[in-house]
Amino acid sequence: MAHGAVDTAAAAGGKRQPAGDEVVDAERARDELGDALGAAGVKLPSLSLDAASCAGTAPRVLVDLGRCNVATARALAAALRQGAAR
Numbered sequence: 001m002a003h004g005a006v007d008t009a010a011a012a013g014g015k016r017q018p019a020g021d022e023v024v025d026a027e028r029a030r031d032e033l034g035d036a037l038g039a040a041g042v043k044l045p046s047l048s049l050d051a052a053s054c055a056g057t058a059p060r061v062l063v064d065l066g067r068c069n070v071a072t073a074r075a076l077a078a079a080l081r082q083g084a085a086r
Contacts, residue, residue: 019059023049026061033063040079044068 026049034047046066053062068076 019057022059022061023054026054026063030063037076037079040075040083042072042075042079044072044076 030047030049034044037044037047044066045068046064048064048066050062050064053060
């Protein structure tokens with residue numbers, strides 16, 4: 001998605017960010033999640049943005065957690081349980 005995309009919030013009466021800003025924000029969230037998972041010893045090999053959700057003039061950008069093997073799923077579950085126990 002190109003930066004400087006049209007802000008459709010004004011036309012809809014909402015308070016949404018310009019489309020390019022939403023993609024940048026989603027990229028930051030993806031990176032933050034990847035860093036936090038890495039600190040917990042978990043790497044999601046397919047962590048990315050969902051390309052289809054970035055399309056259009058008013059994207060609803062989604063972070064795609066992707067696919068992982070059984071060992072990674074168990075490591076993620078263990079990290080979540082450990083964090084919830086705090």
